[in-house]
Amino acid sequence: MLDRRRVLQTLAGLFLSAIGLGSYAYAWEPTRQGVTRYRLKPARWPQGETLRLAVISDLHVGGPHMPVSRVRAIVDQTNLLQPDLTLLLGDFIASRPKRPDDPPEAAWAAELARLRAAHGRFAILGNHDWWHDARAQRDYRGPTEVRLALEAVGIPVLENDARRLDTKAGPLWLAGLGDQLAFLRPRRGQRRGVHDLAATLAGIDDDAPVILMAHEPDIFARMPARVSLTLSGHTHGGQVRILGWSPIVPSHYGNRYAYGHVVENGRDLVVSAGLGTSKLPVRFGAPPEIVLIELG
Numbered sequence: 001m002l003d004r005r006r007v008l009q010t011l012a013g014l015f016l017s018a019i020g021l022g023s024y025a026y027a028w029e030p031t032r033q034g035v036t037r038y039r040l041k042p043a044r045w046p047q048g049e050t051l052r053l054a055v056i057s058d059l060h061v062g063g064p065h066m067p068v069s070r071v072r073a074i075v076d077q078t079n080l081l082q083p084d085l086t087l088l089l090g091d092f093i094a095s096r097p098k099r100p101d102d103p104p105e106a107a108w109a110a111e112l113a114r115l116r117a118a119h120g121r122f123a124i125l126g127n128h129d130w131w132h133d134a135r136a137q138r139d140y141r142g143p144t145e146v147r148l149a150l151e152a153v154g155i156p157v158l159e160n161d162a163r164r165l166d167t168k169a170g171p172l173w174l175a176g177l178g179d180q181l182a183f184l185r186p187r188r189g190q191r192r193g194v195h196d197l198a199a200t201l202a203g204i205d206d207d208a209p210v211i212l213m214a215h216e217p218d219i220f221a222r223m224p225a226r227v228s229l230t231l232s233g234h235t236h237g238g239q240v241r242i243l244g245w246s247p248i249v250p251s252h253y254g255n256r257y258a259y260g261h262v263v264e265n266g267r268d269l270v271v272s273a274g275l276g277t278s279k280l281p282v283r284f285g286a287p288p289e290i291v292l293i294e295l296g
Contacts, residue, residue, distance in 0.1 A: 024284070030065045030277050033074065033288035035081065038261055041296055042228035042268045044209045048296070049169035053211075054083035054117065055291035057233030058126065058274025062094035062102045064281040071111045074275060074290065079116050081292050084167060086117040088155070089233040090126025090179065090215035092146050095278035098132055105149035113153035119167045122174060123150050123157045126215040126234060127181040128278070130194075140183060140190055158213065160196045162203055169296065170208070175200050175227070177214040195219065201226065216250075217257035220269045229295070230269045235259060237273030237286035246286070259286070 056078060060066055078086060092108065115121045129146040130136055136144045147157045156163075158176020165172055178194035186192045197219060204210060209228040214220070217232035237259035238246020249258045256262075262269040275288040 029287050030281065030283040031070075031288075033077070033275055033290060035077070036273075036289040036291050038270060038291070038293045040229075040261065040268060040293065042209065043225065043266060044207065044228050045296055046170050046209075050294065050296040051085070051167055051169040051172075052081070052083045053231075053291075053293040053295065054078050054081050054086045055089060055231055055270070055272055055293065056086065056275065057089035057215075057272040057291075058091040058236060058276050058278070059108070060094045060128070060274075060276030060278060061092055061108045062099075063096070063276050063278075066094070066276045068103045068107050068111060071108050072114075075111050075114050078290055079114070081290070083292070084118045084169075085165075085174070086115045086121045087174075087213055087231060088112065088121065088123035088150075089213055089231060089272065090124050091128045091233065091274070091276070091278070092126070092150075093128045093132040094276075095128050098134075105145055106152070109149040109153045109155070112150070112155060115155075119165055121155050122163075122176065122213070123155050124176040124213045124215055125157065125159065125179050125182075127179050130179055130182040131184050136182075137184060140187070142194070159194070160200045162200060162210070164206075164208065171206070172208050173204050173210040175204070175210055175212040177212060177219060180214070180216045180219060197222075217269060217271050218252050220257060220262070220264070220267070221253065223267055223269075225265070225267060227267065229293075230267070231272075231293075232257070232269065233272045233274050235271060235273075236278060236283075237271075239277065239280065239283055239286050241285035 133144040160178045162175035180193035180195045182194045212227045216234045238249045272291045
């Protein structure tokens, strides 16, 4: 026969544990980003040459854990890493409908303008940067408000194009793919995304390494070997990870591209867990991160 007192104690313990885990997932883990470091030498990388990439993804400014003051702290922390390139992988905007009290784009863009990197700062857009823009959704075209805000403070936005950079490691191509989920409700004959991988790579005319930024990692399944390294965000590492597995991942490939360094057929992908939260304002086992990649 069950002891009533023991049953009540067990239920109380479970209740308190649930409260504790919920508090941790809402109030603690989402607010404390660390630095996740990778060392790798992708295909075509020049022997003996090194380069440091800082990667910032999925800020979702205006969400419950991302006031402009935290963007300022993230910028300061990133600058301390002394990167050669700082790359912004999209989703600057909160994952909810626009509100009158949202921070203006100019406010967080001004903070990002303080990023310092020897060879520059570059950005791509994410799906929420498109979804948040009523005019872009109505007309099925950019430029989005987010792109204009970034370019106004001197941060180039790459969208289906590539730039050849002369770096301390030698020449390389930095490419940016248009977002693959740009339109919430594409009309008949309209693609859901603005991505064009062929156009993105069309201008690359020598054998220098190619680093490609793509907000959603799904494109990696058909990435050509010509691309040395693909960098993505979007998944937030699943936002909840249990023993390295996430029950919900916004990807057609599930946990295959959910998080971290993925190598397939000699090609390298790094997926960041990002910094803000999307949909549910929690993180558990997928803490926010600035990514530092040391190439070579």
